[in-house]
Amino acid sequence: MPALARVFRDHLSSLMPLLCLALVLGVFTSMNANFLGVYNITSILTDTAPLLLVAGSLTFVLLLGCIDLSTGSIISCSCVIAGLYISETGSPVMLVLMALMGVLAGLLNGLVYTLLRVPTFVATLCTSAVWQCAALLISDGKPKGIPIKQWSVINWSKFTLFDLFPITFLVALGFLAILFFIQNRTRVGKSIYAVGANEKASRMMGVATTWTKLAAFTLAGVGSALAGVFYAIKLRSSLPQVGTPLTLMAIAAVVLGGTTLTGGIGGVLRTLVGVLLVIAIQNGLNLVGVDAFWQQICFGTLVIVAIILNADKSGRDIIIK
Amino acid sequence: MANSASLPGRGDLTIAEEFAQKIADERRHNQLMQMVPGIILASFAVLASLFVGGFFTVTNAINILNQISIPLILATGITNVIIIGGIDLSIEGVMGFCASIVTLLVLNKKNSMDLGVLGMALTVAAGTFIGFVTGVLHVKMRIPSFMVSFGMGSVITGFGIMSYGGKPATVEYALFPAISQGSILGIPYLSFMALGIFLVGCFIQKYTAFARAIYAIGDNEGVLRSTGVNVDWVKIKAFAWCACCASLAGLFGAIRLNRGEVIIGQGNLFTTITALVVGGASLAGGKGGMLESLVGVVIVVIIQNCMILLGINPYIQEAVKGVIIILAVALSVTRGKKDFVK
Numbered sequence: 001m002p003a004l005a006r007v008f009r010d011h012l013s014s015l016m017p018l019l020c021l022a023l024v025l026g027v028f029t030s031m032n033a034n035f036l037g038v039y040n041i042t043s044i045l046t047d048t049a050p051l052l053l054v055a056g057s058l059t060f061v062l063l064l065g066c067i068d069l070s071t072g073s074i075i076s077c078s079c080v081i082a083g084l085y086i087s088e089t090g091s092p093v094m095l096v097l098m099a100l101m102g103v104l105a106g107l108l109n110g111l112v113y114t115l116l117r118v119p120t121f122v123a124t125l126c127t128s129a130v131w132q133c134a135a136l137l138i139s140d141g142k143p144k145g146i147p148i149k150q151w152s153v154i155n156w157s158k159f160t161l162f163d164l165f166p167i168t169f170l171v172a173l174g175f176l177a178i179l180f181f182i183q184n185r186t187r188v189g190k191s192i193y194a195v196g197a198n199e200k201a202s203r204m205m206g207v208a209t210t211w212t213k214l215a216a217f218t219l220a221g222v223g224s225a226l227a228g229v230f231y232a233i234k235l236r237s238s239l240p241q242v243g244t245p246l247t248l249m250a251i252a253a254v255v256l257g258g259t260t261l262t263g264g265i266g267g268v269l270r271t272l273v274g275v276l277l278v279i280a281i282q283n284g285l286n287l288v289g290v291d292a293f294w295q296q297i298c299f300g301t302l303v304i305v306a307i308i309l310n311a312d313k314s315g316r317d318i319i320i321k
Numbered sequence: 322m323a324n325s326a327s328l329p330g331r332g333d334l335t336i337a338e339e340f341a342q343k344i345a346d347e348r349r350h351n352q353l354m355q356m357v358p359g360i361i362l363a364s365f366a367v368l369a370s371l372f373v374g375g376f377f378t379v380t381n382a383i384n385i386l387n388q389i390s391i392p393l394i395l396a397t398g399i400t401n402v403i404i405i406g407g408i409d410l411s412i413e414g415v416m417g418f419c420a421s422i423v424t425l426l427v428l429n430k431k432n433s434m435d436l437g438v439l440g441m442a443l444t445v446a447a448g449t450f451i452g453f454v455t456g457v458l459h460v461k462m463r464i465p466s467f468m469v470s471f472g473m474g475s476v477i478t479g480f481g482i483m484s485y486g487g488k489p490a491t492v493e494y495a496l497f498p499a500i501s502q503g504s505i506l507g508i509p510y511l512s513f514m515a516l517g518i519f520l521v522g523c524f525i526q527k528y529t530a531f532a533r534a535i536y537a538i539g540d541n542e543g544v545l546r547s548t549g550v551n552v553d554w555v556k557i558k559a560f561a562w563c564a565c566c567a568s569l570a571g572l573f574g575a576i577r578l579n580r581g582e583v584i585i586g587q588g589n590l591f592t593t594i595t596a597l598v599v600g601g602a603s604l605a606g607g608k609g610g611m612l613e614s615l616v617g618v619v620i621v622v623i624i625q626n627c628m629i630l631l632g633i634n635p636y637i638q639e640a641v642k643g644v645i646i647i648l649a650v651a652l653s654v655t656r657g658k659k660d661f662v663k
Contacts, residue, residue, distance in 0.1 A: 067467070067468070069471070112647055112651075116647065116650075116651035117651065118647055118650045118651050119604055119605075119650075121408070121467045122408075122594075122604060122646060122647075122650055123647060123650075125410075125643070125646075126643035126644065126646045126647045127643065127647075128643070129591060129639045129640050129642065129643030130640045130643050130644065132636075132639065132640075133636045133637055133639055133640035133643075134640075136636040137634065137636050137637070141636070248471070248472070248475050251468075251471075261464075261465060261468060291483070293479050293482045293483040293486075293487075294479065294483070295479075296475050296476070296478060296479035296482075297475070297476045297479035297480060297483075298479075299475060300472040300473065300474070300475030300476035300477075300479065301472070301476055303468070303471075303472040303475075304458060304462075304464065304468075304469055304472040304473070304476075307462075307464045307468060307469075307472075308458075308462045308464065
């Protein structure tokens with residue numbers, strides 16, 4: 001019987017986020033019937049798109065057992081650059097350009113971590129200051145709207161499939177599909193799980209741990225930078241501090257999805273559920289009319305609760321710092 | 322076979338002698354490393370006096386003493402947390418929260434509260450309680466300290482903003498301007514108070530069992546646990562003391578500004594962590610101390626002061642601190658000793 005109990009428990013842990021999502025949807029729908037209306041679902045999915053990019057790629061970093069606190073600042077920086085770029089020229093080259101910026105930002109994080117051996121939370125906290133500085137310098141600290149004559153360039157983003165699925169959400173899903181492919185079908189994906197579960201053992205088995213780490217951080221950088229572009233397109237302006245709350249929200253989404261902070265357990269599909277959960281909560285709170293101040297409190301609490309639920313309580317001898 | 326363990330080139334040393342030699346080498350290396358921050362401080366001070374106009378003046382010296390007070394209090398608190406190998410990212414939040422609520426508890430223009438000194442004491446108590454909660458969550462729920470304090474920082478900042486509903490209160494309590502404007506020999510009261518809190522920190526470090534336990538946890542938690550020390554409780558106390566200092570810093574911020582809002586805390590986390598790692602504390606734990614923190618704080622404040630005097634964009638100043646932290650941590654990492662950094 002213990003085997004059966006274990007199977008049940010394992011499934012419970014992956015079903016938990018789905019159950020929570022159902023619960024959240026139920027609660028908010030009962031409080032305001034418009035919550036599950038077509039218009040609001042489109043709105044939720046639109047909000048989901050950028051967070052999905054960040055959280056999806058951040059999953060790999062958490063799977064390693066590391067953390068990336070610089071995602072928010074990278075988003076701000078790329079939002080500023082993309083906004084200004086669209087204002088000036090607005091060719092699709094921008095997406096490639098921003099992806100490159102993401103590679104750069106992610107590689108920087110990875111190199112500081114692997115080469116200089118600085119713990120990731122400090123390393124990314126510091127690089128986050130650097131990117132925030134860049135965002136503020138480029139934008140001069142002020143938000144700047146994209147002029148109306150350039151709106152034609154980004155009008156494609158308004159398209160919604162079947163009047164329900166916004167194109168940005170579909171693009172984000174496509175990105176997630178790529179991440180899913182990387183996770184399950186490539187050497188990098190397998191290595192990330194191995195390094196996260198047991199770095200020493202995986203190194204002995206011949207896994208290129210350094211490259212694996214660099215790849216994970218680079219992906220997180222790319223995801224964040226693309227999310228910044230999405231914000232620029234969605235809000236039609238370059239905002240130097242748009243990313244600040246997103247660092248925590250992205251971590252909340254990944255952890256709520258069921259990826260542990262200690263590494264090795266989780267995956268990008270779980271993060272999809274986590275992202276929907278976070279956005280549903282945010283949207284629901286707005287719809288019910290809860291103050292914006294409460295949301296910061298709410299997400300902080302959510303992260304802590306999610307980590308408590310996910311934490312491995314069995315290994316009492318492991319020292320947590 | 323008796324000498325088979327000794328290395329060639331070390332002569333005919335026995336294992337015991339070799340071990341003693343190794344210890345001596347390590348000690349010499351450590352002593353050298355301990356002097357580095359002091360040397361950096363001296364050279365910075367000399368360079369700044371030579372090349373930065375307006376640095377080597379009495380007014381600026383007083384300015385520096387003024388700027389030192391808040392980072393020094395924060396460093397006094399967080400040093401213990403860093404020595405146990407943890408970190409507290411919520412100090413900005415706690416500071417902003419306490420600055421916000423203290424202005425609402427003393428005589429102010431926003432509500433009818435007038436608790437005076439009691440209000441200040443309540444604020445510090447509330448701040449300390451937040452640290453206690455952070456510590457309990459970290460220890461009992463086994464969440465890494467950076468994560469729990471990051472979440473806690475967000476929560477508490479939210480409560481701070483909510484307390485004044487977006488419109489900060491202005492203080493009308495006469496004690497506030499009296500403290501912020503008073504000075505002895507040109508040195509403001511606040512600097513003396515900060516020094517007082519720092520000395521309390523020094524006392525704790527030198528004469529209490531708590532501080533011994535802190536260092537032991539940083540070095541080897543497992544061993545200390547097996548000797549029967551209540552490690553969890555020591556850690557919780559470290560976090561509570563850290564938050565207590567952060568709330569005092571918040572109080573200072575509110576006194577100086579004469580009003581309370583959460584942005585009083587902003588930017589202080591970076592300054593403090595920079596100060597600690599520059600002073601020689603190791604983020605892996607076990608290294609550091611009050612004196613090291615003081616040296617670090619002075620170095621960082623001098624750097625900050627020079628950047629202001631040189632008219633460097635404030636946005637860049639934050640990034641510079643970030644780079645300094647990375648460099649200092651990278652230099653202090655003991656290569657090859659602890660294999661796995663996460």
